[in-house]
Amino acid sequence: MLTCEVLSYKKIPPILGVVFSVYYKLPQIMRHQQLFTLLFFVLLPWAGIAQFTDDFTDGNFTADPVWSGNTSIFTVVGGELRNNDAGAGTSYLSTPSTATNEWVFRVRMTYNPSGSNYSRVYLMSDNADLSAAVLKGYYVEFGRSGDDIDLVKQNDATRTVIIAGSGGVMNASSNNIGVRVTRSASGNWTLKADLTGDTDFSTNIGSVTDNDFTASTHFGVYCVYTSTRKDKIFFDNIAVSQPPQINTTSATSVTQLDVTFNEEVDQTTAETASNYSVNNGVGNATTAILDGTNKALVHLTFSNSFATSNTLTVNNVADLFGNAITTAQTSNFTIDIAPPTIASVQVLSATTVEVTFNENVDQTTAETLTNYSIDNGIGNPATATLDGTNKALAHLTLGSPLIDLTNYTLTIENVKDLANNAITSASQGFQYLAPYTPSQRDIVINEIFADPSPQVGLPEVEFVELFNATNRPIDISGWKLDGVNTSGFPTFVLKSGEFVVLTSPGNEGLFSGNVLSWGGSGTLTNGGEVLTLTNASDQVVDRVNYSDEWYNDNNKSNGGYSLEQMNPTTRCTGTNNWTASSSASGGTPGAQNSVFDTTPDQKAPTINLTSLKNDSTLAIQFSEPMDSVKLKTALHYSFDNGLTVKSVTAIAPAYTVVEVQFSGSLQTGVAYTITTANLTDCIGNALSGTTARFGKGSTPTYHELVITELMADPSPTIGLPEREFVEILNRSGKVIELKGVLLTDGSDTAIVANQTPVFPGEYLILTTSSAVDDLSFFGRVLGISNFPSLANSGELLVLRNAAGQLLHSVHYRDSWYQDDTKEDGGYTLEMIDTGNPCGELDNWKAATATVGGTPGKVNSVKAANPDQNAPQILKAEAFIKDTITVTFNEKMDSTSLASATYALNNGASVAGVEIISPEFKQVKLKVATDLQLKTVYTLIINNALDCSGNTIASKNSTTFAVTEQGDATDIVLNEVLFNPRTGGVDFVEIYNVSDKFINLKDWKLANVDSDGNVANQKAMTTENNVLPPQHYRILTTDKANIQSNYPKAPDSTFLVMPTLPGYNDDEGSVILINNEDKLMQRFDYKDDFHFSLIDDKNGVSLERIRFTALTNTPNSWHSAASSEGFATPGYRNSQTRTDGVGDPVSLDFSAITPNGDGDRDFTTINYKFAQSGITISLTVFDKYGRKIKTLAQNDLAATEGFYTWDGTNDAGQKAGMGYYIIYIETFSLNGEKNRYKKPIVVGARF
Structure with a gap:
């Protein structure tokens, strides 16, 4: 039968003991099926009272309390928390817990534990994740080491057994262990167990003192298991509790004290007066009463009075679970012995004043009229009322009204606080400010820091400074500065003559003095904008339309300097009253401006601008604010040319603009004059310059x-x-x-x-x-x-x-x-x-002006210089077969070009004319039928006028042909100057050997890099430039330099390039590339290609001997003749030779005079064979048969070519005058051998 007995375990409430007793008296099979339901309903009311309990009879672990961690692994089965993994592993659950005193629970493991199958119950942990490497706390471990139960301290990775079990109490195939762990406030631990799973906890495992960790955030369970033990660990009947803790102590009088605990307490122990004592000789409480509503609050009364500072000691008070304070708890408190003080005085109206004390005050003394007095004739108030809610606030009504801008002193006596402490005498001054609506410029925008970068000295943040220009404090709470942001200012009163700096939130600490942050991150425009200061009623108090021009200093306008107002008190302000700060730090936030100057304005205003708003309204802008009354007087304005004044509107609030409406017809293009009279600025300075022009402008046309x-x-x-x-x-x-x-x-x-x-x-x-x-x-x-x-x-x-x-x-x-x-x-x-x-x-x-020019005025070079010369055709070009581009030497009249006559020969005719804008120096002529290649056409133009009206005359014709793509054999490198005279420049001459007209646009010169690759390509020109057949072109960077060194160079042959590739003085490569990026010619030169007898090679070019010769061979080049100044840029080479004809071997000269004058300085030995594969040798002998020079030795000859002899021997010395034989020997592939002897004379000029 069932029996109920109350357990001796006093820490569990009696009803819980009954349940445990009933549970353990039941047959085993019924325990899990019936009594858990009873346990659940009996424990439910207590769950929120103890730290926490959980017997899992609710079938879950997700509520009351909430467990977290590896929630998918755990389950509740039969009222027990069960580990239920799919395989081997580790798992944990934890729940919040700050308990540090007592823990009761049951662990059931249906196997013999080992080092790979064990469990832990964490009593105290500072980490919810019980598997974490960083964790400090204590846990009970079951069966890991020696089949025992141990208490372990964990300090992150360090684990220390502080109570070690013994005897192998878990060396069984199934273990059901009830555990109770206690810890005192001093850190004394006890570990006890009931090896039958019951609650008598008769097995004392051990005790220890350890106080390393005194706080906890979580309680939990932890499992380690193999695949065969994955579902054989159970937990149940968890109860975690601790004694009540003192939360607060508050003295309600000198002998009464309220104590509040952190949980509801047992009434019997709470009302035991001897459980409470106070030091300083006060002793034990005489009465202790548990509050009727708040069961965590106890009201104490003592027979002796408290001192100023006191300590309460509490013992033996228990919570509703019977957890009693066994180690005394203390709490300090103080008693009020100081009289109240005046915290603030606020004037609400001329007859209403509010006084706030630093603490609640006694109502009787607070409402005694004679306890208050105000000087300057006001006296005691008519009424004094303590606020119904705030017992530190007294409302005073005055019998006489306060006077505006007057300073007063309120004196208070005999007002007591709730501890009966009375004010002897206390005073506080205040000023009465009658309700006041600020007028315009009472508060002024005084300094603007719109561009803080680059930093000069001020913090690199924007600000605006305001200044109170009145004799009274002004409340600017809720005011706005539109243009930066629209947020209202915080509560603030700006005193007379003081400044306040406005800046963005977070920047307040960068400035001293009065600083306000408000709104968001407003941004000032560097170049200028309109800033409008409005009061709480949205009335404009000040407006500034600043700009970069106000700095009056180009350097300072670039940043780092503020704009400062010179005279903050004048009612007339504008650009003339602002300038850049002269402070070394860049500005003066919160202080008087560095440019402060109250000197009266004596500068006359001027008219800055006139503009038509419409056909009947003229706007006049002045340099500064004007006298508004005079500005809007219609009699002060008059017009010419039939216009009359109709009305006048002065534009507020700045009064720098007036709009004058007029009657009469406004003619486009006509200049009108408005005349003003009696206008002054707002200070009274008369307007300087009383007339201004205006008009409705017409659209300009060509050359107007x-x-x-x-x-x-x-x-x-x-x-x-x-x-x-x-x-x-x-x-x-x-x-x-x-x-x-x-x-x-x-x-x-x-x-x-x-x-x-x-x-x-x-x-x-x-x-x-x-x-x-x-x-x-x-x-x-x-x-x-x-x-x-x-x-x-x-x-x-x-x-x-x-x-x-x-x-x-x-x-x-x-x-x-x-x-x-x-x-x-x-x-x-x-x-x-x-x-x-x-x-x-x-x-x-x-310009000839001494300052370098005459902007806005008549030019310093002004002179009569009419164009009286007829225009000329510079050139005509045809890049495609159906279009001719004609270029004139000056700007032409576009109308005449459209109607001029264009005549062509060879059957061609013009079908259309396109005039090239905007210079009108070119026309494109569309021909009726395509032009023929390699055909020279003549163009004649009549009746064309230049821009000044001169008719084309004698220079009205030119020739041209259609251009063709140039190939490798069309244009040759013909002359190179790579070692110019001192101060000279290089040039490269090319020659068109073809019958094509070739456009040099996008052709290039280049050289080679150190690896022999083509490099440093330089475009000859990006514009059209036609090279006709049998014409030269000089490529250089300085036409004047070349012509000064070689005066015969023709103007028309130059093509000036921005830069040439580098051509070294000793050796290098000249590369010619066409517009399709194909390599046309390459000449690898050396300075020893020059005639060996030349002493100074500076300024001497290498000339190509024949157009048909191979380019990249020394025999094709020779030094230019001295008779031509050592170069022939733009005309026939001094060393040019024609091709040999007739005999298979011939000389072009049989007598030479090698002196460098260009006349027979060398001879060419020309050959021309009927078949290929000929091997050739050339040797020069003197008249005695001695070998002088070997010119070739078994060379494989082309079918046609030449060698040269310049009259020197193998040592490079000039041969003596006399007769010589050039001996030529050839061998063909079929063994045929031929010998040729060519006599030659070496002479000299005298």
């Missing part, structure tokens, strides 16, 4: 707007700013509208975006926006985006109107300066005669 001056190379500066610019001139007699006009160099295109009238005869300087300030001194300046970067050496500039129609073009070049010194920089190019806009080199030159 022209480029008249340009600064392409401003460095080194002569006097002008180091800025590029283009000057334009309105040549018409009407107002021109510039909006939409574009300036381009082909790469960059700048378009005028805004309405910009240009008046008749007016110059306008176009430049980058950043250069406007620098150039404004010289004239009217317009900064435009994407302004082209002007090439120093020259480029094509084109001006077009908004419709894209051509206005003017200038293709300037270095040569236009006509002065080598000025060409190096600092001087502008100026048009000489603006009436001749088509002129080029002949109508432009470097």
Whole structure:
């Protein structure tokens, strides 16, 4: 039958003991089937009271408590937690637990444990992952070593058995072990077991003191198993608990104390007064009462009063599980003996003041009127009321109102706190500020740091500084600074004459003084923007429209310096009141500005700009804020040309712009004048310059707007700013509208975006926006985006109107300066005669002005320079069979080119004309039928006019032919100068030996690298350049240099290249490559190819002897003759020989005079055989039969060729005058042998 007995284990509540007793009295088979249900329902109310319990009768381990870890391996079967893996391995589960005092549980292992099959129960762990390498705590281990039960301390990888079991208590085929572990506050551990799985824990395994780890975060189980033991480890009946802990102690009076525990406590032990004592002679409590609602709270009363600092000691108080405090717990507390103090005084209105104390106060004394007094005639309040919720707050109503901007002192006496401590006398000053709506510029934007990089000295973050320019503090809470962000300022009162720095969150610590962070990461625009300061009612208090121009210093505008306001108190501010900081650190955040100056403004305002808003409204912009009353008086304005004033609107709040509406018809292109009277700035300075022009501009047409001056190379500066610019001139007699006009160099295109009238005869300087300030001194300046970067050496500039129609073009070049010194920089190019806009080199030159130019003014080189010369045809070229490209020597009239007559011979005719814009120096003629190759055509042009109206005359015809692709035999290397005179340059001469007209565009010269590979290819030209048959072309980098050394070099034969490949003085390779990147010619030269008798080879070229000779052989080359100055660039070589004819072997000269003068300096021994495979030997003998020189020895000859003899012997010395025999011996493949003797005379000139 069932029996119920209360267990002697007092740590388990009696009802739990009953359940355990019933459980163990049941037959074994019933324990798992019936009593677990009873245990579950009995334990359920206690689960939230103890640290935790879990008997797994709920069938899961996912709630009450929640276990985590290898949850897929574990299961609950029959009210037990079971390890149930699929194979061998390790597993764990853990649940949060901070318990450090007592643990009860049961472990069942249905096998004899071993070193590979064992289990652990972790009592204390600082890691939820019980398999982790980093873990500190304690666990009970079952059967790993000697079939015993051990208590082990784990310090990460170090494990120490601190209680070792003995006797092999688990040396059985099945083990059912009940375990109880206790730990005292001092670290004394006991380990006991019940080897039958019951709860008498009669087996005392051992005890030890270990206090290395005193805290825990998790409790858990850990299993190690082989595949045969994977499902044979069980855990059950886990109860983890500890005694209650003191949470707080709070003195409610000098003899009363509240104690709060961390859990509900047993009423009997909690209300035992002797369980509580206080030091300082106070002793034990006289009463202890458990709170009626909060069962973790005990109210204590003592007969003696507390000292200031006290210690409470608690013993024997137990929780609801019977866990009693066996080791005394202590808690310190203090008693209030200090009187209350005034924390703050806040004025709500002229008759309402709030006082906040540092602690709750007694209501009676807090509401006694005589305890409060305010000086300056106010006296005691009319009422004093303690706040219903906040017992540290008293509301005072005054009998007399406070006076604006007056300082007062509130004095308080006899107000007590809840500990009966009374204020003897306490005072606090305050100021009354009547409700005030700030006027404009009461608070001013005083300093702007928009571009902090590069850093000069200030923190590299943006800020805006505000200044209170009034005599009163102003609350700026909720104000906004639009333009940076729209977030309101935090709560802040800015005192009179003080500054506050506004910056982004996180940057406050970078500044001293008053600093506010607000909103997000607002960003100031470097180039300028509108900043608007508004109060909490969104009324504008200050507005600043700053820009780069305000710095007045180009270097400082690049960054690192702030913009500072000079006079923060003036009501008239703008660009004239701001400038760059002069502080060495770059700015003065939170302090008086470095440029602070309250000197009255005596500078007269000026009219900056006039612009038409529409056909009846003119906007006038002034240099500074104007007197608003005078500005909007209609009688102060008048017009000419029939316009009358209709109304005037002054634009607030800056008053730098006025809009004047007028009546009358506004004519396009007509210049009008507005006259002002009696206008002053807001200080009173009269307007300087009372008239201004305006008008509705017309769209410019061809040559009405022209480029008249340009600064392409401003460095080194002569006097002008180091800025590029283009000057334009309105040549018409009407107002021109510039909006939409574009300036381009082909790469960059700048378009005028805004309405910009240009008046008749007016110059306008176009430049980058950043250069406007620098150039404004010289004239009217317009900064435009994407302004082209002007090439120093020259480029094509084109001006077009908004419709894209051509206005003017200038293709300037270095040569236009006509002065080598000025060409190096600092001087502008100026048009000489603006009436001749088509002129080029002949109508432009470097400025003669002492400062280097005349931007915005009449050019310093101005002179009459009309074009009176007839145009000429420079060349005609046909690169394809149906099109002829004609180039003129100057700009032409496009209309006349379209209607001119074009005549061709050889049956060809022109079917169409295309005029090449924008310079009109070329036309493309489409022929009716394809032109024939290798046919020279003549083109005659009549009735064509140049840009100035001159008719083409005598130079109206030219010849041309269709170009063809050049091959390896078409163009030859004909002369090379690789060792020029000192100060000279190299040249390479090529010659067209074919009957083709060949375009040299994209042909190249090259040399070879150290491995003999073709390298350093240099294009001859990227433009069309036709080489006719039997014509030369000189390839060099300096035409003037070549002509100064070799004056006979013709102008027409030069093709100047930017660079040549390097050709060494001693030896090298000259490579010719065509436009298809095919190697055409190669000449590997050496300096010993020169005539050996030449003493100085500097400046002496190597000339090709025959066009038909092989290129890359020394015999084909000879030193140029001295009679031709040692080179013949661009004309017939001095050493040219014609091909030999007649006999199989012949000499071109039978007498030579080898003196280098170019006249019979050497002879060629020409041969021509009827068959190939001939071996040839050549030897020179004197008249006595002595060998002088071997010219060839068993050479395999071509069917045709030559050798040369220059009158020298084998030692390189000149042979003496007299008769010689050149002996030639040949052998054919069939054994035929022939001998030839050719007499020759070596002579001399006297």
